[in-house]
Amino acid sequence: MSQDLDQDKSMEQLNEEADIAADYLEDLLDIVDYEGDIEMGVRNHRPTVQIVADDDTDIQHLIGQDGDVVDALQRLTRLAVQQRTGERSHLIIDVDGFLSRKRKKLRRTALDAIDEAGETGEPVDLEPMNSFERKIVHDMVREEGLKSRSHGEEPHRYVTVYPKVDAAEGVDELKDDADQAEEDER
Missing domain, CATH: 3.30.1370.50 (R3H-like domain)
Known part of the structure; x- marks a missing residue:
């Protein structure tokens, strides 16, 4: 049912959510001084953002134990998107293919x-x-x-x-x- 909520959003809205999330995550990466590339897209009618870094040590910190940091990043980023758009987001955050x-x-x-x-x-x-x-x-x-x-x-x-x-x-x-x-x- 929650995915149905995103079905009502246009591709433009979903891409806007991905852009907001990417900006937010880039700022966070700058704060912790991690190098990383941000890849954005829409998959299964949900905005997605992937963080890919060359340094495996840094990336492991962004994944955490059993993905707990990825989960926290996703929650925080969803809140940042909601604050900007006024709507709940079902954004998916991934770090270095962890979710796959x-x-x-x-x-x-x-x-x-x-x-x-x-x-x-x-x-x-x-x-x-x-x-x-x-x-x-x-x-x-x-x-x-x-x-x-x-x-x-x-x-x-x-x-x-x-x-x-x-x-x-x-x-x-x-x-x-x-x-x-x-x-x-x-």
């Missing part, structure tokens, strides 16, 4: 859980994840025809992957899964 690597790892985790649920016939609980991570897992599980659901409270919210159900039960439960993925994206 994270998506691949999450897909492997989801496939492993799907396999385990299929082999054992029992639900499989995953480790706590942020909303971005849960959304990727929910989408992957749905693509494979299984059901998943988020449980718990932030920051300990986690995904459970359920084994296949018979066709009569499955229709309503897959609808619930789609609703859950949308909720996690918010």
